[in-house]
Amino acid sequence: MHCSSLKKTFFPFLAAGLLALPAHAFHPPESELEQIVVSASRSEQRVEDAISQVHVITAADIEARQIKNVQGLLRDIPGVQIRQNTGSWGNGGNVQLMGMNPDQTLILVDGQRFTGGHGSVDISSIPVENIERIEIVKGPGSALYGSDAMAGVIHIITKKAGTGTDFRTGLSAGSRNRSLATAGMSTGNENMGLRLDYSRSRTTGVDKDEDTMENETLAASLDYRPTERFSLRIQPFFSRQTNEVTGEANRIQERSRLNASADIRPDALSKLQVRGSYFSHDHKKKDKSFDSVSTLHEFETAYSRMVGLHTLSAGYAYTGESIDDKHKNYTKDSQDTHAVFLQDEMDFGRLSLTVGGRVDHHDEWGTEAHPRAGLLFRATDNLRFRASAGTAFMAPTLLKLYADGWRMGPWTMHANPDLKPEKSLSYQAGMDYQIHESLLVRAGLFRNEIDDLVETLRNTQARTMTYRNISEALTQGAETSIIWRPVSSFAATLGYTWTDTENKDTGKKLLDRPEHRATLDLDYHLARPDLRFRLTTAWTGEREYEEQMAQHGQTLTIRKTRSAYTMVDLAITHHVTKNLEIFTRLENLTNEKDVSDEPDIDGTEWMAGMNFRF
Numbered sequence: 001m002h003c004s005s006l007k008k009t010f011f012p013f014l015a016a017g018l019l020a021l022p023a024h025a026f027h028p029p030e031s032e033l034e035q036i037v038v039s040a041s042r043s044e045q046r047v048e049d050a051i052s053q054v055h056v057i058t059a060a061d062i063e064a065r066q067i068k069n070v071q072g073l074l075r076d077i078p079g080v081q082i083r084q085n086t087g088s089w090g091n092g093g094n095v096q097l098m099g100m101n102p103d104q105t106l107i108l109v110d111g112q113r114f115t116g117g118h119g120s121v122d123i124s125s126i127p128v129e130n131i132e133r134i135e136i137v138k139g140p141g142s143a144l145y146g147s148d149a150m151a152g153v154i155h156i157i158t159k160k161a162g163t164g165t166d167f168r169t170g171l172s173a174g175s176r177n178r179s180l181a182t183a184g185m186s187t188g189n190e191n192m193g194l195r196l197d198y199s200r201s202r203t204t205g206v207d208k209d210e211d212t213m214e215n216e217t218l219a220a221s222l223d224y225r226p227t228e229r230f231s232l233r234i235q236p237f238f239s240r241q242t243n244e245v246t247g248e249a250n251r252i253q254e255r256s257r258l259n260a261s262a263d264i265r266p267d268a269l270s271k272l273q274v275r276g277s278y279f280s281h282d283h284k285k286k287d288k289s290f291d292s293v294s295t296l297h298e299f300e301t302a303y304s305r306m307v308g309l310h311t312l313s314a315g316y317a318y319t320g321e322s323i324d325d326k327h328k329n330y331t332k333d334s335q336d337t338h339a340v341f342l343q344d345e346m347d348f349g350r351l352s353l354t355v356g357g358r359v360d361h362h363d364e365w366g367t368e369a370h371p372r373a374g375l376l377f378r379a380t381d382n383l384r385f386r387a388s389a390g391t392a393f394m395a396p397t398l399l400k401l402y403a404d405g406w407r408m409g410p411w412t413m414h415a416n417p418d419l420k421p422e423k424s425l426s427y428q429a430g431m432d433y434q435i436h437e438s439l440l441v442r443a444g445l446f447r448n449e450i451d452d453l454v455e456t457l458r459n460t461q462a463r464t465m466t467y468r469n470i471s472e473a474l475t476q477g478a479e480t481s482i483i484w485r486p487v488s489s490f491a492a493t494l495g496y497t498w499t500d501t502e503n504k505d506t507g508k509k510l511l512d513r514p515e516h517r518a519t520l521d522l523d524y525h526l527a528r529p530d531l532r533f534r535l536t537t538a539w540t541g542e543r544e545y546e547e548q549m550a551q552h553g554q555t556l557t558i559r560k561t562r563s564a565y566t567m568v569d570l571a572i573t574h575h576v577t578k579n580l581e582i583f584t585r586l587e588n589l590t591n592e593k594d595v596s597d598e599p600d601i602d603g604t605e606w607m608a609g610m611n612f613r614f
Contacts, residue, residue: 032056032440032483033432039108039135039155041345041354042144042313043271043304050137051354051374051388052152053079053430053444053479057134059159064523064534066571066585068172068180068201068607070123070134070156071095076519076536077136078479078495079446083598095123097138097151098446099475099499099513101454104394104422106141106149109156110235112259112277113148113296113319123154125239125255127217129170129182130197132159138446140392140426143358143372146317146339150392150424151448158235160223161186161193172609174585177212178203180609193223212244229265234258249287256280270305273315292325294398302341311345313356321398328403331417335398336363352376360393365421368393374428382434387427394422396454400467411458414466420452422469440483447476455511460548461555472504475513489527495519508559509544512597516541530575539566543597565592567601584608 033048035058040050047054055077067073074095075082083094083102094102107114107123114126134156141149165187172180179202186195197219204212217239225231236258243251261275277298284291302315322334343356357371374388396419399406404415430444453473456465477499485491497517501510509515522535543562548555568589575581587605595601 031434032442033434035133037135037137038157039137039153041343042302042315043311043345048384048432049352049376051352051376051386053138053386053428053442053446055136055138057136059132062128062131064532064571064573065536065569066534066573066583066607068128070126070128070131073128073134074123074136074154076493076495076521076538078481078497078517078519079138079444079477079499080136081514081517081540095154096513097136098448099477099501099510100151100424100448100450103397104148104150104424106145106153107156108145108153109237109257110158110233110259111155111261111275112257112279113298114156114257115279115281115294115296123156125215125217125241125253126156127182127197127199127219129184129199130158130195130219132157138444139388139428140370140372140390140424142360142368142370142392143356143390144341144343146319146337146358146360147362147368147393147395150394150422150426150450158219158221159195160221160233161188161195163188163190163193166613168611168613170609170611172583172607174607175605176204178605178607182611188223191225193221195221211246214242214244216240231263232261234260249285249289251290252282252284252286254280254282256282269307270303272301272303274301275299290327292323292327294321294323296321309347311347313341313343313345315341317341323398325403328406330398331402333398333402335395337361337395350378352378354388362395365395368421384432385430386432387429389425389427392424392426396421396467400454408465410463412462412464414464416467419454419467420469422450422452422454424448424450438485441480442483443478443480445476445478447474449474458546458548459555461550470503470505473510474500474502474504475510476500489525491521491523493519493521493523495521511545512543512562514541514543514564532571532573532575534571534573535568536570537566537568540564545597562596565595565598565601566590567592579613580610582608582610 033046035047035056036044037047037054037056038044040052040054047056057073062073071082074080079098081096095105096102097105109126134154136154138152141153145153167185170182182199184197188194200216202214219237222234239255241253257277257279259277264272279296280293282293297320300315300317302313304311304313317339319337323330337360339358339360341356341358346353353375355373357369360368362368370391370393372388372390374386377385379385400415400419401417402415406413427447428444433441435441450473452469452471454467455470457468458465477497479497481493481495483493495518499513499515501513503510518539520537524533541564544559545562547558547560549558569587570589571583571585573581573583585607588601589604591604592601593603
């Protein structure tokens with residue numbers, strides 16, 4: 001950690017922000033606790049009423065920070081660790097919640113599962129210009145969402161067309177030969193709306209002679225609402241990502257998805273939701289030496305009704321997965337899951353209780369049943385406590401079970417057909433305390449007891465990786481955030497996460513999990529000449545990792561420690577007119593380099609651009 005650099009960079013901005021605070025009365029914006037979310041219980045509720053710890057990133061946050069990828073937006077949330085590696089195998093935006101593996105977090109886009117290549121999840125391919133908000137729900141989600149939601153759910157909700165017609169375009173450029181061009185339009189009225197979004201980005205990697213990445217996306221949303229009791233939404237999406245790698249044929253990834261959903265309200269007390277979707281991920285090389293197509297079909301329906309103090313929900317879900325890869329020997333290339341779920345939300349005034357569960361029948365693992373229960377106690381109007389417990393599971397992917405000998409960069413991956421499903425028992429407790437209208441404190445505790453956790457075992461000399469089940473593992477910790485808004489033009493958010501992990505077989509820590517992590521976010525809006533400054537600081541503590549080396553004819557595994565590092569970013573946005581904004585963003589002002597588990601971090605970077613709406 002470069003303390004001198006941090007002091008030189010951080011404290012002048014902090015002092016400037018505090019000294020410039022205007023002395024007018026506090027006019028709070030919408031509180032973080034008052035924001036409406038849908039992911040915690042599959043129905044609309046405020047953040048303060050959820051039994052789980054929930055964080056929301058709004059469209060206003062995205063604009064203020066001028067970050068052009070989803071993983072960057074998530075980086076400063078307590079309990080979230082991001083891997084910024086823009087690797088070419090479809091896992092460029094890995095997310096870890098509460099010290100658990102990235103693939104144990106379910107990624108949804110408008111309710112639809114979003115996956116990457118080779119069983120990974122790549123959030124880096126999702127364009128941020130079309131995002132309305134991101135909901136981060138921590139804790140076991142299998143009682144509502146089935147497999148993959150062991151650590152929690154990250155739900156990306158896209159924008160709808162408003163009333164009237166508008167066009168928008170944006171251009172930006174920066175270091176590493178980065179460029180981004182966006183264009184879009186929307187038109188609509190009270191009954192129907194159409195929104196179109198296009199983006200094209202290009203960047204070189206840390207080594208400019210080695211790789212170049214291009215990404216094109218095209219998204220549409222058609223909304224139809226003939227009455228207040230019926231709405232229909234159809235969303236096609238296509239993206240094409242090309243990686244130019246020196247000495248290899250270009251890698252191409254194409255993602256196609258179609259999501260259709262309908263909301264029906266038979267009366268004021270009930271709601272029926274129906275959704276069906278198709279997702280395809282085609283990963284190939286230009287010389288056709290590799291071509292893998294994975295598809296995912298989903299159908300789900302859910303019905304909820306208020307009965308007295310109860311809100312009862314029930315639903316059915318189907319997921320079908322298949323893969324077509326003629327360059328690998330898959331002994332099995334498809335799997336299906338059928339599920340039913342029930343939930344009862346009870347509101348007794350100061351006390352709210354939620355109980356529910358889901359039963360999944362998997363064509364490989366049989367039947368999995370996973371319950372969840374939680375409570376919310378409103379001690380006062382400003383102080384709330386929550387607690388919950390639940391179980392979750394994640395079935396191994398087709399790739400980890402049956403695909404052997406495939407390449408991921410310099411590594412050769414080997415399957416393990418003896419893998420078992422990962423299972424967890426999780427506990428959470430939390431508190432929200434609105435000390436003053438300008439000061440909010442949020443705190444939480446978590447504990448995850450995991451059986452058969454799948455870890456990657458590396459052989460550095462042979463450049464091979466394989467998967468193994470750790471019979472028992474533990475992640476536990478605490479997180480807190482303090483949000484201070486002394487005036488309407490300034491906000492400061494301080495976050496801290498302590499994470500303790502253990503491989504119960506060896507007594508050692510799980511690899512690449514920082515024990516300590518802290519963030520500071522400063523947001524200042526200068527009314528005239530309409531300038532907004534957003535300064536974010538993130539400190540990541542030491543992480544343990546393993547290296548293998550040959551000695552006297554034997555291969556030894558040595559455990560080492562990666563150094564802590566600090567990232568400081570600054571975004572400045574100027575609204576020249578109501579239709580035109582210009583911005584600049586400086587990243588890594590501490591000039592961090594050679595972060596061994598973050599190869600995408602390589603010194604200070606910049607980006608500048610403009611957005612125009614007419």
